Amino acid sequence: MLFKSGSYEVTTRAQEVLGKVALVLKNQPNTEFMVEGHTDNIPYKRGVLIDNWDLSVKRATAVVRILQNKYGLPPEHITAAGRSEYINVASNDTEEGRAANRRTRIVILPQLDQFFQLLERKNG
Numbered sequence: 001m002l003f004k005s006g007s008y009e010v011t012t013r014a015q016e017v018l019g020k021v022a023l024v025l026k027n028q029p030n031t032e033f034m035v036e037g038h039t040d041n042i043p044y045k046r047g048v049l050i051d052n053w054d055l056s057v058k059r060a061t062a063v064v065r066i067l068q069n070k071y072g073l074p075p076e077h078i079t080a081a082g083r084s085e086y087i088n089v090a091s092n093d094t095e096e097g098r099a100a101n102r103r104t105r106i107v108i109l110p111q112l113d114q115f116f117q118l119l120e121r122k123n124g
């Protein structure tokens with residue numbers, strides 16, 4: 001999901017994509033997931049936000065709020081996390097690369113009870 005530089009406002013295009021993602025997630029009602037916010041490497045400091053860590057968390061929570069409030073996904077299944085500028089999908093040497101790095105990523109979280117069952121089978 002792309003954001004304008006220094007912004008945590010979700011673009012209109014990204015909101016449309018979130019609607020499609022929400023439909024998929026609603027069809028898996030027991031699935032828990034994490035929304036990761038990412039930034040480019042341009043230093044950030046505005047208002048109460050100190051740096052790219054804060055900005056990345058705000059990006060994640062902006063997406064979480066849309067998924068919860070607009071699309072009705074259960075908040076108890078959602079985690080918001082910030083990754084700052086440290087996990088790039090493109091080079092920060094170009095505007096196109098920086099734009100690609102200003103994103104969120106939705107990560108499906110494993111069901112821990114299923115994970116422990118797998119461990120027990122391997123050790124049992």
